Amino acid sequence: MLRRYFPSEAVASMIKLPKPLRDNLHFLCVEVDSQVASLQSYFETPAAAVARRIVDRAGYAYNLKVRIHSATVQKLRSSKRQAQRDLMLRSIEFIATDLERLAEISRNCVRQLEYIEAFELLGAKRYIGMLKRVRKAIAQIEPALQADDSTLAIQMGKSLGRMASDYEKLLKRYRLALREVPAHTDDLTRALFVAYEVRQMGEALVHISESIISANLGQPVNFERFFSLRSLVSDLEADEEDLQISAIAQTRSGSSISGISAGDESENGYLAIFKDGEKRKVKEERAGVRSWHEIYPGLAPKILSYEKRGQSAALLIEHLPGHTFEQIVLNESDELVDEAFKRLAKTLKSIWKATRSQEPAQASFMQQLQKRMNEVYRIHPEFARTDSKICGLPVPSFDTLVAAVTKREKHWPAPFSVYIHGDFNVDNIIYDPMERRINFIDLHRSRYMDYVQDLSVFMVSNYRLQVLDSDTRARINDLALRLYDVARREAKKQNDELFEVRLALGLVRSFASSTRFILDKSLARRMFMRARYLLEQVLAIQPGKETKYRIPMKEIFVD
Numbered sequence: 039m040l041r042r043y044f045p046s047e048a049v050a051s052m053i054k055l056p057k058p059l060r061d062n063l064h065f066l067c068v069e070v071d072s073q074v075a076s077l078q079s080y081f082e083t084p085a086a087a088v089a090r091r092i093v094d095r096a097g098y099a100y101n102l103k104v105r106i107h108s109a110t111v112q113k114l115r116s117s118k119r120q121a122q123r124d125l126m127l128r129s130i131e132f133i134a135t136d137l138e139r140l141a142e143i144s145r146n147c148v149r150q151l152e153y154i155e156a157f158e159l160l161g162a163k164r165y166i167g168m169l170k171r172v173r174k175a176i177a178q179i180e181p182a183l184q185a186d187d188s189t190l191a192i193q194m195g196k197s198l199g200r201m202a203s204d205y206e207k208l209l210k211r212y213r214l215a216l217r218e219v220p221a222h223t224d225d226l227t228r229a230l231f232v233a234y235e236v237r238q239m240g241e242a243l244v245h246i247s248e249s250i251i252s253a254n255l256g257q258p259v260n261f262e263r264f265f266s267l268r269s270l271v272s273d274l275e276a277d278e279e280d281l282q283i284s285a286i287a288q289t290r291s292g293s294s295i296s297g298i299s300a301g302d303e304s305e306n307g308y309l310a311i312f313k314d315g316e317k318r319k320v321k322e323e324r325a326g327v328r329s330w331h332e333i334y335p336g337l338a339p340k341i342l343s344y345e346k347r348g349q350s351a352a353l354l355i356e357h358l359p360g361h362t363f364e365q366i367v368l369n370e371s372d373e374l375v376d377e378a379f380k381r382l383a384k385t386l387k388s389i390w391k392a393t394r395s396q397e398p399a400q401a402s403f404m405q406q407l408q409k410r411m412n413e414v415y416r417i418h419p420e421f422a423r424t425d426s427k428i429c430g431l432p433v434p435s436f437d438t439l440v441a442a443v444t445k446r447e448k449h450w451p452a453p454f455s456v457y458i459h460g461d462f463n464v465d466n467i468i469y470d471p472m473e474r475r476i477n478f479i480d481l482h483r484s485r486y487m488d489y490v491q492d493l494s495v496f497m498v499s500n501y502r503l504q505v506l507d508s509d510t511r512a513r514i515n516d517l518a519l520r521l522y523d524v525a526r527r528e529a530k531k532q533n534d535e536l537f538e539v540r541l542a543l544g545l546v547r548s549f550a551s552s553t554r555f556i557l558d559k560s561l562a563r564r565m566f567m568r569a570r571y572l573l574e575q576v577l578a579i580q581p582g583k584e585t586k587y588r589i590p591m592k593e594i595f596v597d
Contacts, residue, residue, distance in 0.1 A: 055183070059109050059130055064180060066102040070137045071176045073099065074239075077144045078169040080151060081162040089148045099141035106134040122256050129253040133179065136242040136249075140172065143235050143242070150228045150235075159222055160229055161211055168204050168236055171197050175243045179250075188251045188264075195247030201240035208233040256284065258294075286311070293319065297357070307357060310342055314352035319482055321346075324353060326460075326481035333393055333457050337385070337478050358477045360470030367464060367514060368505060378469040378476075379517060383524045385476040390489055390528065393457035399488040400451045401540070403547040404444040410551040411437065417554045421566055436550070436566075439573040446576075447543060450536045450584065452488035460484045462492035463499040490537065493525050494544030501595065502552050504561060508597075515595040522591050535585040542572045542589050568594055 055063075073092055080088045110127045117123075154160065175194040182190035212226050212233070219226075252258050287295045293315030297308035314320065330338035340356040361370070366378050415422040426433045434442075459466065460483025468477040497518040505511065522541075529537035550569035553562040572594070579587050 055126075055130070056109065056113060059106060059113075059127075062102050062105045062109065063130060063134065066099060066106065066134060066137050067176055067179055069095070069099050069102060070141050071173055073141045073144045074169055074173050074176065077147055078166055078173070080148060081160070081165045081169070084151065084157055086152075089152050092144055092148045096141070096145055099138050103134045103138040107131055125256060125258070126253045129249040130183075132249040133246050136245045137176075137179075139242045140176070140239055143239055146235050147232050150232050154225045154228050156219075156222045156225045159212075159215055159219070159225055160232070161208060164204050164208060165232075165236060168201050168239075171200060172239050172243065175246075179246060182250050183253075188254050191247045191250035191254070192264075194250075195244050198240035198244045201237055205233055205237040298354075307359060309357060311339075311355045311357050312352065313355060314350060317346055317349050317351040320344075320351035320353060322482035323480070326484040327355075329457070329484060330478070330481060334389055337389070337476070338481055339477065339479060355479075358468050358470070358479065359472065360468045360475075360477070362465045363467040363469060364464040364503065366469060367500065367517065368503065368510060372513070374471060375513060375517075377471070377474070379520060381469060381474055381476050382467065383521070386492075387524070387528060390456045393486075395455040395486055397455045397486070398451040398453055399455040399486065400448065401488040401491050401544065402447065403491075403494075403540075403543040404440050404447050407440060407547045407551055408437075408444070410554065411440075413554045414550060417557070418559075418562055418566070421553070436570055436573075439570065439577065440546075443543065443546075443573055443576055446581075450540055450543075452490065452536075452540060453534055454532065455486040456489045458484065458487045458489060458492045460487070460492075462495040464496065464503070465499075467496075488540060488544075489525075490540045490544045493521060494541060494548045496521060497595070498545065498548035498552055498565070501549075502556060502561065502565060504556075504558060511597045515597065518595040519591055522589075538589050539576060539579065539584045539587050542576050542587070545569070545589070545594070546572045546576075564597075 073095060076088055076092045079085075080092070110131045113127055114124060151157075151160075175197050178190045178194055182188070182194065185191075209230070212229055216223060216226050248260050248264075251264050255264075284297050284299065286297050293313055296312045298310050298312055299308050313323070324341060324344055327338045327341055331340075339358050341353055342356060343354040345352045345354075363378065363382070366375055370378075421436065423435050425435050425438055459478050459481065461480055463480075466478060466480045468479060469475070470477070500514045500517050503514060505514075525541075526537065546569045549565045549572075553565050556562040556565065572589070575590075576587070
C-alpha cells in the first residue's frame with residue numbers, strides 16, 4: 039500500500055475539509071463532468087445545440103473556481119498557520135484551477151469543431167475514448183481526496199500516458215490525411231488544434247493528481263518525483279509503514295530536498311535525504327560524490343540509491359549529523375564557531391595537500407562573471423550603467439572594468455590545481471561537534487581548479503547573510519579574515535605569488551554575481567561597490583607588480 043509513505047495526519051486532514059469548500063468542489067466536479075460529457079456527445083452526434091450548451095455555461099465553472107479560491111484564502115487568513123492543513127487547502131485551490139481548465143478546453147474544442155465540415159476526417163471514436171478517460175478521472179477526484187492512500191490519484195495521473203498515445207495516433211492520421219486529401223486542409227488544421235487541446239486535458243489531470251499526492255505527502259511533489267521517492271525508500275533498512283517525509287529545501291537550480299524519518303523516531307534525525315531534480319544536475323552530483331570518495335574518502339555523504347525517470351533523476355543520500363556552517367555562524371556560541379572554523383581550516387589544508395596537481399589552473403573569474411551579469415541587471419537594473427564622466431574625468435562602467443581585467447587575468451593562472459567543492463557556500467558545509475568532523479554536500483560542481491574559487495565563495499556567502507545584529511556581522515567578517523590568513527600562509531608555503539590578485543578577482547566575481555540573489559537594496563549595493571572597488575584596484579596594478587599587491591581585507595569585510 040502506498041499509504042506507508044504518507045504521514046497519517048495528512049490523511050486525517052483531508053477528511054476535515056470545510057463544508058463550503060467540499061460543497062463547491064463537488065459542484066465544480068459535477069459541472070466540469072457535464073461539460074466534458076457534452077463535448078463527448080458532440081463527437082458522437084455533432085449538433086449546434088450541444089455546442090451552444092457548452093459555450094453558454096462558461097461562467098458557472100469559473101464562478102465555482104473563484105468561490106473555492108476565496109474560501110481557501112479566507113481559511114488561511116483566519117486561522118493559525120498549520121503546514122499540513124495549509125498545503126491541503128492550497129492543493130484544493132490548484133485542483134479547482136485545473137478543473138476549470140478542463141471546462142475551458144471543452145469550449146476551445148467545440149469552437150474549432152463547429153467550423154469543421156468533413157467531420158468524418160476527425161476520427162471521433164478515438165476522441166470519445168479519450169474523453170471517457172477524462173470523465174473517469176474526474177469521478178475519482180473526490181474519492182481520492184477522502185481515501186487513506188494515493189492509489190486513485192496515481193491512476194488519474196496515469197491517464198496522461200494513454201492520452202498522449204492516442205494523441206500521437208491522431209497526429210499520424212492527420213499528417214497522412216493532409217497529404218492525401220489536401221482539399222480539406224482547413225478542417226485538418228482545426229483538427230490538429232482539437233487533438234492538442236484534448237491532450238492538454240491529460241496534463242490538467244496530472245496536475246490534479248499531483249495536488250492530491252502533495253496533500254498526502256505533506257509537501258509539493260510532481261508525478262515523477264513521487265515514483266522516484268517510492269522506488270528509493272524501498273532501499274532503506276526501516277519499516278516502510280512508519281516512514282515520513284518532510285520538506286527541507288528548494289535549491290536555486292530547481293532541485294527539491296526532503297528528509298525521510300522513521301515515524302515517532304523523527305526526533306533522532308533523518309534516516310536519509312531525498313534529492314531530485316533535472317537529470318543532468320543530479321548525475322553531476324552523483325559523479326561529484328563518487329569523485330570525492332575516490333580522492334578524499336570520508337568527506338562526502340554516501341549515496342544510498344539512484345533513480346532516473348525521463349528528464350528527471352533522484353538520489354537517496356546518507357543523512358549527515360551536525361549543523362551547517364550557516365547555522366553555526368548565526369545561532370551557536372563563539373566557542374563552537376571557533377571549533378568549527380579550526381576544523382574547517384585543517385580539513386581544507388589536508389584536501390589541498392592530498393589532491394594537489396602540478397597542472398596550472400585558470401579559473402577565468404571574469405568570464406564566469408560576464409555570464410551572470412544579465413541576471414544581475416534584471417534584478418538590479420540600477421547597476422547597469424554606461425561609461426560616463428564626472429567633471430571631465432572618465433568613469434568607466436562596471437562592464438568596461440570587467441572587460442579590461444579579463445584581458446589581464448589570462449596571464450595570472452594558479453601554479454597548481456586542487457580538487458575544489460565548486461559551490462562552497464556556508465550551507466554546503468556541515469560540522470558535527472560530536473565527531474569533530476567536517477562534511478561537504480551539494481557536490482555537483484566539484485572539479486580540479488584554483489583553490490581561490492572556494493575561498494572567495496565561502497567569504498562572500500558569509501558576508502551576504504542577511505542579519506543586522508552588529509555582533510553577528512562582526513563574527514561573519516572575522517571568519518573571512520581568518521580564512522584569508524590561513525590561505526595566505528598556505529599560498530606562501532606553495533610559492534603562489536599571484537594568490538592575492540586572483541583572490542581579489544574571485545571576490546569580485548562572488549560579490550557581484552551574488553547580488554542576483556539579494557533583494558535588500560542596501561546589502562546588494564554594498565556588495566556591488568566592493569566588487570567595483572576591487573576591480574579598480576586590480577586595474578591600477580602596474581604590469582609586473584602583481585606579486586606586490588595585497589587585498590585590503592579589513593576594508594572589504596567591515597560593516
